[in-house]
Amino acid sequence: QTVVTQEPSFSVSPGGTVTLxxxxxxxxxxxxxxxxxxxxxxxxTPRRLIYSTHYHSSGVPDRFSGSILGNKAALTITGVQAxxxxxxxxxxxxxxxxxxxxxxxxxxVL
Amino acid sequence: QVQLQASGPxxxxxxxxxxxxCSVSGVSISSDYYWxxxxxxxxxxxxxxxxxxxxxxxxxxxxLKGRVSLSIETTRHEFSLRLSxxxxxxTALYYCARLVPAAxxxxxxxxxxxxxxxx
Numbered sequence: 001q002t003v004v005t006q007e008p009s010f011s012v013s014p015g016g017t018v019t020l021x022x023x024x025x026x027x028x029x030x031x032x033x034x035x036x037x038x039x040x041x042x043x044x045t046p047r048r049l050i051y052s053t054h055y056h057s058s059g060v061p062d063r064f065s066g067s068i069l070g071n072k073a074a075l076t077i078t079g080v081q082a083x084x085x086x087x088x089x090x091x092x093x094x095x096x097x098x099x100x101x102x103x104x105x106x107x108x109v110l
Numbered sequence: 111q112v113q114l115q116a117s118g119p120x121x122x123x124x125x126x127x128x129x130x131x132c133s134v135s136g137v138s139i140s141s142d143y144y145w146x147x148x149x150x151x152x153x154x155x156x157x158x159x160x161x162x163x164x165x166x167x168x169x170x171x172x173x174l175k176g177r178v179s180l181s182i183e184t185t186r187h188e189f190s191l192r193l194s195x196x197x198x199x200x201t202a203l204y205y206c207a208r209l210v211p212a213a214x215x216x217x218x219x220x221x222x223x224x225x226x227x228x229x
Contacts, residue, residue, distance in 0.1 A: 036215035038156070045205065045222060046148075046156065051215035089156050093214040097161070097169030101148075104155040 002026045004092055006102035011110050012080045020105045021072040022090030028071035033092040035073035037066060041086045049088075050075060077107075085109040112136040114220030116206045124229045128193040132206030132220055135187065140164040144209035145182060145189045146216060149202035157202075161209050162189055196227045 003025040012018040022035060029035060037050040048057045050066035053073065063078045073092070077084055090102040118130040130147065139145065144161040151157070160170040162180040170178050174193070182189040193200060203222035210217050 034214035036213070038216075040150075040156075045219045046216075047219075048215055048217050051210070051213040051217075055213070057217065087155075091156075091158070091215065098172070099158045099161070099209075099214065101156040101158060 002094070002100075004090065004100050004102040006088075006090060006105045008103065009106045009108065011108045012077075013110055014080060014082060016080050017076065017078045018080060018107065019069070020075045020077075020088055020090075020107070021069065022074070022092070022102050023072040024092075029068065029073045029092065031068065033073070033094070035066065035068075036091045037064075037073075037075045038089045038091065039084075039086045040089065046089065080109055082109050112208065112218045114206050114208065114218060116204065116220045116223055118223070118225070120224060121226050121228055122196055122200075124197055124227055125195055128191070128196050128200060128225055128227070130191045130204055130206070130223075130225070131188050132190070133186075133188045134208075137208075139182065139187050139189065140184050142211060144169075144211060145180075146207045146209050147180065147191045148205045148207055148216070148219075150205070150222070151199070151202040154202075159191065159193075198227050198229065201225065201227045 005023045038046040040046040054066040089104045113135045116132045122128045146161040147159040162168040179192045205222045206220040207216040208218040
């Protein structure tokens with residue numbers, strides 16, 4: 001069974017740039033997987049940041065951007081702020097009515 | 111404003127059936143969306159449980175091995191989850207959410223509720 005992979009954790013300094021990735025244990029991620037990204041802060045409901053690879057959800061700051069980098073989907077945060085410290089999840093559409101979340105990346109802003 | 115409000119018992123005995131209902135307001139549940147359940151066990155990541163459409167079409171996470179059933183009641187503007195034969199591994203925050211079919215993503219979420227399975 002194919003698993004969606006993410007870095008378990010990442011640290012970044014305020015003002016810095018970080019790229020989180022979303023891959024597959026078998027095969028490459030493409031736009032046909034409709035990658036989406038969600039931010040979840042402890043005690044809060046998940047919030048959609050990016051959908052269909054690179055489209056912004058309403059109200060999401062421009063410092064968040066999505067792309068395909070090589071064989072993975074990527075979420076880049078430019079000019080990281082303290083409030084960006086959260087868990088980030090990607091989700092892929094695997095076809096046949098099957099959506100799979102990655103294990104999530106815990107982002108720490110030092 | 112679209113709102114999703116879930117309800118149901120917060121404590122379920124092992125081997126019994128977990129039930130949750132999500133009430134939808136601000137949009138017709140008969141619109142062209144899928145309505146989904148997603149959970150997050152303590153210390154773990156998000157897991158898609160299943161999605162249902164007002165047409166009756168439903169999709170389920172294969173890993174739940176036939177224990178899950180979703181239904182939708184358009185006249186009451188709500189959809190429901192039933193998860194049978196629960197174990198401690200089913201203890202989680204349960205969320206209801208709206209799936210946008212064209213974007214294959216969840217744009218609206220209800221507040222999560224902890225459901226604990228007791229032995």
